[in-house]
Amino acid sequence: MRADRRRPTPALRPTQARRPRPIPRPPRARPRLILRRTPEMTNDAIRSALEAVLEDMGAPTGTITLEQPRDPTHGDVATNVALTLAKPLSRAPRQIAEEIAEKFDLAAAGVDAVEVAGPGFLNFRLASGSVVSALDDILEADTTWGRSEGGKGQAVMVEFVSANPTGPLHVGHGRQAALGDGVAALLDWTGWKVHREYYYNDAGRQIDQLALSVRARYRQALGVDEAVPDDGYRGEYVKDVANALVAEVADRYVEDNSDEALDAIRTHAVKMLREEQDRDLNDFRVSFDEYFLESSLYSGGRVDGTIQDLKNTGLVYEHDGATWLKTSQFGDQKDRVMVRSNGQPTYFLPDVAYHMTKWERGFERVINVQGADHHGTVDRVRAGLQALGLPSGYPEYVLHQMVRVVQDNEQVKFSKRTGSGMTLRELYEQVGVDVARYFFQMRKPDAHLLFDLDIALDQSDKNPMYKVQYAHARMCSIFRKGEMELEDVEAGSAELSMLSHELELELVKRLVEFASVIERAARGSSPHVVCDYLERTAGAANSWYHAGNPSRNPELAVLTGDPALRRARLALARAVQIVLRNGLTLLGIDAPTRMVREDDQEN
């Protein structure tokens, strides 16, 4: 059955291209009538063969799980059914496994061998060529390899960053920007229709503090002695905003303490700082489909409408002059105030109003990416939404821990511009956007992130981001060396079963896993899973590449003498390149075809 994939040795045909083509290729594969064998199909075949045996033995068939063993000596596919059946059949697991192995139909499952191992595992070794044939699928899929359709095109909103426009973005926002963008990309790659949203809190008390701080600096700039409020903003950037205001309006507001004047200052400050944030994010390759302004909730009447709606639920009461909502009925630790005794709504209210708009805009699934310091608001917001009839788990949250930037074993805290922590821009202008994005995504959100500048600045393979980029560039360099283009290697152009070296087979197995890795990462909103995969795959690719170094094992080189073997290895190199590139693309990182070190440029 494997034989039908073989193609006759191609007849040589004249080189036809403008470019030299050192490697004669077979004619483009005929329309492929042969069903391609995906890993899922292989598993299905094994599964149904197992079900047949279990039925024969009178055992339940519902619980078969197949997995890929870590240890390659445990075969290509393994199952623990015999272990799980020990109890229902009240027999020793190994004995059950022996019987299954004996009755198993190897040919029907496309398996070369099955053996019993350990406490009763069944290990299957796939027919040779079955694994390696997946390379054609990778070449065929190219930029879409790794994509899947589980999301069925449904709409999902990812809200992230949502920083107050009161100052420059810092490294914590950077983690959130990269993480949120990664989560959004994972959803996109698994078939969701993703909407990226940024919520600007442009209406709160903090904005008032900003306006007062800017006004003080503005007056100072014009020689008037006015102190910045105690709880105001003190970073250097406030002076920049004030100086820009001087340039724009000269001394118009020096003695004007009216609300109108303060409004104008506030508007000026918010506009300028928002523009700076947008610039910082844009240069960090993060962009949004929609910017939602908190102020629009008030001006559009949504906040008042939400109070009314909540009152209509009968879950609202007055106490000590304030208006409360019985959020404790929905799992919150205590009831919350919606409207203070002074008539001002608390932050809780616009928050609920905002999330109602998400639902009403058609997003039945929403993921909020936030710093873990906000976890206290999760139950509260959900409770408010439940009171209005939304489902209990709405919205979902990805909460991430803080970032520490470390250099020479010491924490970097200083930023001239903000007077406190390092800004996002300061970070990525130092280490590069690719490294910053990778480092922010390579740890699971739950864990504190230690951003080690020494490693980030290292441009060797010690830096995981460069390790992946180097592996990608190495694959590309093979093609340059062979005077070919990447596109010259097409699906069906090689006799893939010639790939038989352990390093090659290990690599192929990894490449095949790619889509399931992305699905798992998407399921857990965990871009770090992709980083981990890319790093390991790059490691395997680098080992393979280095093994073929002419000074070591020239017979393992991709550009080896045997044309057929060379074609097969080029297909593998191309497939590696595709997977690494797609993975980096998902993470929002470049996949250069060649690497230039800064040191090289200096020379």
Next chain:
RNA sequence: GCGCCUGUAGCUCAGCUGGAUAGAGCAUCGGCCUUCUAAGCCGAAUGUCGUAGGUUCGAGUCCUACCAGGCGCGCCA
């Protein structure tokens, strides 16, 4: 005091739905090397999975208690 997160090799961290002998990178040690251009390659050593119980064929993974660290517990945002 209550709630959430974290605790895995010297360091930074993976560990999928509970599976086989707990894995990477850095650092350390040993040996190669100048390339299918890439400060490189190959190999070795390293563990009380915070502690103590429990669940079961099987626990780093699930449950309970405790210890340590971070964060949150306003009519602040």
